[in-house]
Amino acid sequence: MxxxxxxxxxxxxxxxxxxxxxxxxxxxxxxxxxxxxxxxxxxxxxxxxTPEHIKEAAKKAIDAGKTKYTPVSGTVSLRDAIIHKLQRDNGLKYERNQIIVGTGGKQVLYNFFMAVLNPGDEVIIPAPYWVSYADIVRLAEGIPVIVPTDISSGFKINAEQLSKHITNKTKVFIFNSPSNPTGSAYTRKEVESLVSVLEPKDIIVLSDDIYEKIIYDGLEFVNPAMISTKMKEKTFVVNGVSKAYSMTGWRIGYGAGNAEIVKNMDTMQGQSTSNASSIAQAAAEAALLGDQSxxxxxxxxxxxxxxxxxxxxxxxxxxxxxxxxxxxxxxxxxxxxxxxxxxxxxxxxxxxxxxxxxxxxxxxxxxxxxxxxxxxxxxxxxxxxxxxxxxxxxxxxxxxxxxxxxxxx
Ligand SMILES: Cc1ncc(COP(=O)(O)O)c(C=O)c1O
Structure with a gap:
């Protein structure tokens, strides 16, 4: 049995x-x-x-009959709101075909790795790392390459450590700042130093920005895409509304980057969950465009x-x-x-x-x-x-x- x-x-x-x-x-x-x-x-x-005006937007969406399938990558209006957010907060400009909305940042990350990794591709993950990174990479038949850090370096990796772990099989480097679980965040100078290693290489940077809005002591939020136009082309940004707007249960995350990657993620998502909830998408739009206080x-x-x-x-x-x-x-x-x-x-x-x-x-x-x-x-x-x-x-x-x-x- x-x-x-x-x-x-x-x-x-x-x-x-x-x-x-x-x-x-x-x-x-x-x-x-x-x-x-x-x-x-x-x-x-x-x-x-979840803030009141966001909940109101969801109720309105139900009453307005926004209860049907949406495009797999998300409604046009939510994708435009994401484009607006990325320009407003990060100075990054994207087109609609470079944006995908998923059921939480987690699904966006999952679809990203399923869409880009081939068996044996290496993914550099600084440790301590968010639990799901290594498992998702393995599910996508990639190999997690863990770079340990500890309290003495503020749980951050430096350019030398990064370059030591790059091989001809390295496909992706995961950057997560502020980090889960350590709460560490990289300064602009530190990001620039990592970029000096990454810019000349054929490596995609997966920048998980989910904690962007929870940063202290006036520290500026910086991801690798914000350093140079060249880095923006190599970086795939993942973000969402879960942490910034206290919307974990609504399940809306998004990705921004190379249009070819987005197209392949859309194909993956189209054969699994299709679009994220139409109502939650309307709520996320209100979150990104509405009162930020x-x-x-x-x-x-x-x-x-x-x-x-x-x-x-x-x-x-x-x-x-x-x-x-x-x-x-x-x-x-x-x-x-x-x-x-x-x-x-x-x-x-x-x-x-x-x-x-x-x-x-x-x-x-x-x-x-x-x-x-x-x-x-x-x-x-x-x-x-x-x-x-x-x-x-x-x-x-x-x-x-x-x-x-x-x-x-
Ligand atoms: C580092 C990190 N990335 C991504 C996520 C995914 O969040 P969600 O799927 O709710 O958008 C989490 C959630 O815990 C996280 O800690």
Missing amino acids: IEERMKLVAKRLDVVEPSPTLAITAKANQLKANGIDVVGFGAGEPDFD PVETMRQAFDVRRKLIVGLLNQIPGIDCRMPEGAFYAFPYLTQVFSLSAFQKLKQSKGESSNSKLFCEILLDQYQVAAVPGSAFGDDQAIRLSYALGEKDIEKGIERIKKMVLDLQ
Whole structure:
């Protein structure tokens, strides 16, 4: 019977893992549903409601009968709104045939890699990286080439590291600033330095700009396409409304770049999901063209929480947390905590090889705090805490983490 069932599993699934972020969030939600007071630092989504004028636009779209199929790549009016946004915010000019709308940035990324990679093509991914990059690349039969960074370099790669990992099989370099999970953002100078390596090469840059609007201390958002006309031609930009407008459930993301790539992505999407929801597209249009002040209000709230959580984390003995420049994640290093003999003994007795996984398991089961192990992002020395929750909850959650660390001393 079991053998029969095994035949139902396609070989291609051997290379992918279920998303650990979604798994932890699901477990924490289950505990909450059972009446347990869990503090959730796991989820990768803003906790704010979608701004009112965006919701209104969706209601109007329903009443106006915008409930039919749209072009696969998105309505003309949404694509024009995206063109307007890219010009207004990034100084980048695109034509309609260079824009594609998908069901979230995730689908756009998936279709991009399915459309450009051939088996064996290498994709350079700086670590720590967003969980889905490596899995999507593997599903598209590419080879993820991971470039490790750590807290000492602010979790950023430099030109030398980048050029060392380029081979004649390198097809794509993934650039994600501000980053999930570290919150690190590259300065213009740092982007220029990476561009000096990339510009002469035949490599496509996939710039994942999803956290563009959540950036602090007046730092300018810069992606490689913004550096030069030549780089704009080599760069494929992915962005969306999920994080900036608190619209994760609406599922609208978009891509901008080479028209040939967009055409092939359209073909991929046309044979899988077709267009993203017509109603959500109308809402995304209102988000991109309407009042931008809610974005700033949310950004300021995140900034207060960022300073609070990083300050509290650094007061815990053995924890080292860098102040992130963007996004809504803290990525504290727990190297010293993991080396405590009580923790190492637990590790042996449980037969667990990953420090961060074991820490997060105990944290959730015994201290009712959900966090994502750094190992899921390619760095086992850290855990990821999303600070998309109220200040009182942040204080409560960090107090519990402190208790766990002190119990281990
Ligand atoms: C780095 C990064 N890119 C892309 C996405 C995709 O977001 P969505 O599919 O909601 O647009 C996420 C979501 O967590 C992310 O963290």
